Amino acid sequence: MNIFAAIRVALTALRVNALRSALAMLGVIIGVSAVIVMVSVTEGASKAIEEQIASFGANLLIIRPGSSAFGGRRGGAGTATFMNDADVAAIGNEIDGITAVSGEMSGNTTFVAEGVNWSTRIQGVHSEYFETRDWFPSSGRSFYPEEVNSGARVILIGQTLARELFGASDPVGQIVRVGTTPMEIIGVMSAKGESSWGQDQDDVALAPITTVRDRILGYDLGVRDPVFTIYAEIDASANADLVTADIEDLMRIRRNIQPGADDDFSVNNLGEFIRARNETESQLGVLLAAAAGISLLVGGIGIMNIMLVSTTERTREIGLRLAVGAKRADIRNQFLIESVVLCFTGGLAGLLIGIGGAAYIESLDQFPIEIQPSVALIAIGASAFVGIFFGFYPAHRASRLDPIEALRFE
Amino acid sequence: MTASLIHCRDLTRVYKMGENEVHALRGVSVDIRRGEYVAIMGPSGSGKSTFMNMIGALDRPTSGTLEIDGERLEAMKPDELAAFRGKRVGFVFQQFNLLPRTPALENAALPLVYSGISAAERKRRAETRLRQVGLGERMDHHPSQLSGGQQQRVAIARALVNDPAILLADEPTGALDSQTSEEILQIFGQLNRDGMTIILVTHEQEVAEHAKRQIVFRDGEIVEDRT
Numbered sequence: 001m002n003i004f005a006a007i008r009v010a011l012t013a014l015r016v017n018a019l020r021s022a023l024a025m026l027g028v029i030i031g032v033s034a035v036i037v038m039v040s041v042t043e044g045a046s047k048a049i050e051e052q053i054a055s056f057g058a059n060l061l062i063i064r065p066g067s068s069a070f071g072g073r074r075g076g077a078g079t080a081t082f083m084n085d086a087d088v089a090a091i092g093n094e095i096d097g098i099t100a101v102s103g104e105m106s107g108n109t110t111f112v113a114e115g116v117n118w119s120t121r122i123q124g125v126h127s128e129y130f131e132t133r134d135w136f137p138s139s140g141r142s143f144y145p146e147e148v149n150s151g152a153r154v155i156l157i158g159q160t161l162a163r164e165l166f167g168a169s170d171p172v173g174q175i176v177r178v179g180t181t182p183m184e185i186i187g188v189m190s191a192k193g194e195s196s197w198g199q200d201q202d203d204v205a206l207a208p209i210t211t212v213r214d215r216i217l218g219y220d221l222g223v224r225d226p227v228f229t230i231y232a233e234i235d236a237s238a239n240a241d242l243v244t245a246d247i248e249d250l251m252r253i254r255r256n257i258q259p260g261a262d263d264d265f266s267v268n269n270l271g272e273f274i275r276a277r278n279e280t281e282s283q284l285g286v287l288l289a290a291a292a293g294i295s296l297l298v299g300g301i302g303i304m305n306i307m308l309v310s311t312t313e314r315t316r317e318i319g320l321r322l323a324v325g326a327k328r329a330d331i332r333n334q335f336l337i338e339s340v341v342l343c344f345t346g347g348l349a350g351l352l353i354g355i356g357g358a359a360y361i362e363s364l365d366q367f368p369i370e371i372q373p374s375v376a377l378i379a380i381g382a383s384a385f386v387g388i389f390f391g392f393y394p395a396h397r398a399s400r401l402d403p404i405e406a407l408r409f410e
Numbered sequence: 411m412t413a414s415l416i417h418c419r420d421l422t423r424v425y426k427m428g429e430n431e432v433h434a435l436r437g438v439s440v441d442i443r444r445g446e447y448v449a450i451m452g453p454s455g456s457g458k459s460t461f462m463n464m465i466g467a468l469d470r471p472t473s474g475t476l477e478i479d480g481e482r483l484e485a486m487k488p489d490e491l492a493a494f495r496g497k498r499v500g501f502v503f504q505q506f507n508l509l510p511r512t513p514a515l516e517n518a519a520l521p522l523v524y525s526g527i528s529a530a531e532r533k534r535r536a537e538t539r540l541r542q543v544g545l546g547e548r549m550d551h552h553p554s555q556l557s558g559g560q561q562q563r564v565a566i567a568r569a570l571v572n573d574p575a576i577l578l579a580d581e582p583t584g585a586l587d588s589q590t591s592e593e594i595l596q597i598f599g600q601l602n603r604d605g606m607t608i609i610l611v612t613h614e615q616e617v618a619e620h621a622k623r624q625i626v627f628r629d630g631e632i633v634e635d636r637t
Contacts, residue, residue, distance in 0.1 A: 009523065012512065319507075320503075320507045320520075321520070323468060323495060323501050324501065324524065325493060325495050325496015325521050325525060326496075327493065404463050404468050407503065
């Protein structure tokens with residue numbers, strides 16, 4: 001008997017017992033749909049996290065003074081000094097595997113344009129800042145290295161600031177008074193949205209660090225050309241740990257830290273954060289796989305149970321089929337195919353219900369979902385496997401029946 | 411033409427029931443020629459069912475030789491026996507044994523499914539046989555929509571669909587009233603006149619009268635063989 005005839009026989013048998021077939025499938029349907037909903041929701045959540053991290057800059061090193069030296073702080077107050085432009089240049093010139101580096105200092109000030117005023121943060125940065133944060137103007141341009149060197153009075157504003165000061169009209173080319181300094185708006189930054197801790201990342205202005213230092217904030221920090229923070233972007237092909245270590249060595253030399261003494265600065269690698277995230281994700285993946293395995297196991301046991309009932313109930317039918325020339329393999333294949341068709345149909349129904357459920361959860365908002373085709377394939381493949389695995393024993397048992405006893409079965 | 415269709419010598423069949431051995435057949439030797447109409451008779455436990463299972467290739471002898479239609483059955487493996495049954499033997503049972511909720515046509519075509527016949531050919535042959543037993547108008551009826559006699563006719567069409575060498579009927583009228591039984595026996599009579607070899611197991615003398623030869627079993631042996 002060929003496979004198509006066998007499938008036809010199996011389908012007929014399942015149709016004859018439609019209600020029982022549907023009930024037998026239920027376990028697999030619930031298992032597969034639950035798995036798909038769960039996976040879609042977690043995939044969606046992890047994608048959202050990924051996007052937030054990407055908005056911060058994925059290959060970013062953040063270098064700050066002082067923060068890791070609280071425990072072993074020596075010398076007088078104020079000796080945990082700020083870094084400066086020379087440190088930024090040194091990192092850029094002497095460290096391999098850095099694609100962009102920028103200092104940053106910031107403070108609050110008042111912006112006035114067209115009679116409207118708005119108070120918010122201004123960041124003074126070097127020209128490579130945009131690459132380090134992977135954040136660029138959506139209109140206009142960013143500033144050139146020469147504009148940083150000369151302390152040009154040019155400024156880029158975030159989307160929120162643009163809206164507050166100019167409403168719907170185009171701010172590029174307009175003049176804004178920053179504190180007391182009139183500056184030309186050369187671009188509007190692309191929207192970044194809220195940070196994961198709820199801060200509006202678009203309520204900000206960016207200007208050359210020299211201009212901000214000299215004309216706007218005017219801090220006296222006891223250091224020439226100070227910067228609060230240095231951002232360095234690591235080349236994607238470089239070893240982040242190695243680059244971090246190189247920067248630490250360089251900074252210890254530049255800051256005259258004796259061997260054995262603690263650092264009075266910190267180099268933080270966002271990659272570590274991402275690694276931690278990946279670890280969490282893979283643990284979540286293991287949990288999900290376990291949940292999927294258990295639900296398919298339960299579904300499979302349901303299938304096995306139904307197939308055992310079915311083969312027992314149809315003992316006479318099996319006897320008849322054997323009497324009219326069915327070989328053992330024909331009987332085994334018939335019940336195996338029935339169980340695979342049950343599981344496969346259940347898996348398909350579960351897939352549709354799962355996708356529907358995931359779409360419903362998405363429509364509730366708040367929950368971004370992500371349906372991956374591979375998940376659907378795995379769910380279907382796994383349900384077919386369950387059909388074969390749990391269908392084999394009942395099918396094998398049926399195929400070993402003695403035709404005489406089977407025909408006599410009451 | 412004296413060559414036997416069924417040729418058996420010293421057939422024995424021993425069942426092991428725990429410690430005990432049950433001798434269901436104790437050395438049966440018989441020849442049945444092509445075209446014969448034989449009734450197998452005897453009380454229950456006489457060995458007639460065991461003998462029928464044997465010549466239906468459902469069971470193998472413990473010892474002895476069994477040759478049917480030129481093939482030796484005693485050494486065949488289960489799947490070889492299945493193939494033999496599918497080609498050479500047509501069964502008719504007391505309880506009809508039709509597949510429920512399945513049309514008469516599909517029921518009649520069932521044996522062909524296992525001998526690799528195409529769907530169109532299966533349909534054609536099953537239709538021919540259903541018409542032969544007078545059910546040409548009810549091919550799409552399910553067993554539950556048919557009377558007992560009609561169900562048994564579907565079963566006869568199913569037994570004939572493979573053009574078997576032997577038609578084996580085990581108490582074919584046992585579940586039918588006397589008038590319907592008569593109709594079924596007439597079908598057997600006609601089939602035999604057309605050349606079909608029929609072996610009919612029954613315990614009813616008046617049913618056995620329809621056959622041309624009667625073989626009586628008692629205690630695992632043939633005690634009477636009259637024509």
